[in-house]
Amino acid sequence: MNNALQKSVLVVHGPNLNLLGGREPNHYGTLTLDDINRQLKEKASSANIHLETFQSNSEVELIDKIQSAKDKIDFILINPAAYTHTSIAMRDALSAVKIPFIEIHLSNIYAREHFRQKSFFSDIAVGLISGLGAMGYLLALDYAISQLNQKA
Numbered sequence: 456m457n458n459a460l461q462k463s464v465l466v467v468h469g470p471n472l473n474l475l476g477g478r479e480p481n482h483y484g485t486l487t488l489d490d491i492n493r494q495l496k497e498k499a500s501s502a503n504i505h506l507e508t509f510q511s512n513s514e515v516e517l518i519d520k521i522q523s524a525k526d527k528i529d530f531i532l533i534n535p536a537a538y539t540h541t542s543i544a545m546r547d548a549l550s551a552v553k554i555p556f557i558e559i560h561l562s563n564i565y566a567r568e569h570f571r572q573k574s575f576f577s578d579i580a581v582g583l584i585s586g587l588g589a590m591g592y593l594l595a596l597d598y599a600i601s602q603l604n605q606k607a
């Protein structure tokens with residue numbers, strides 16, 4: 456539970472990211488999703504920020520989660536995974552809730568197949584980190600913390 460004064464960050468992981476650790480480690484590294492979430496929680500808690508993580512393979516659940524963040528969450532970090540390249544519905548959910556977000560990819564989507572080089576999220580994101588592996592999440596969280604501390 457967070458208290459009313461504490462700022463909140465939501466980390467959203469899209470489809471197949473539950474398989475991290477064993478999934479194509481040449482692209483996605485060897486850390487599991489639990490490892491990444493643990494590192495994020497440690498960083499957030501030392502900055503007195505409430506951090507919630509959510510992973511789903513379902514576009515509907517991801518949209519519902521984003522919608523439910525309205526008026527509760529101050530910043531979103533999101534790796535939409537394959538939905539990056541297909542989901543206008545998730546983009547619309549992020550636009551609707553008006554919560555600033557950073558788009559994150561473990562791999563550099565611009566150095567891979569052509570179909571990965573289109574993102575429905577980047578132009579409405581605060582920023583994009585792609586290709587820095589799990590460290591990308593931590594760098595994005597650093598940025599979110601610095602922004603939230605300025606507003607506190």
Ligand code: DQA
Pocket residue numbers: 470471472534535536537538539559560561562563564571
């Ligand atoms: C990914 C890149 C996507 O193209 C892919 O579908 C993923 C993961 C990444 O983190 O590099 O599932 O978002």
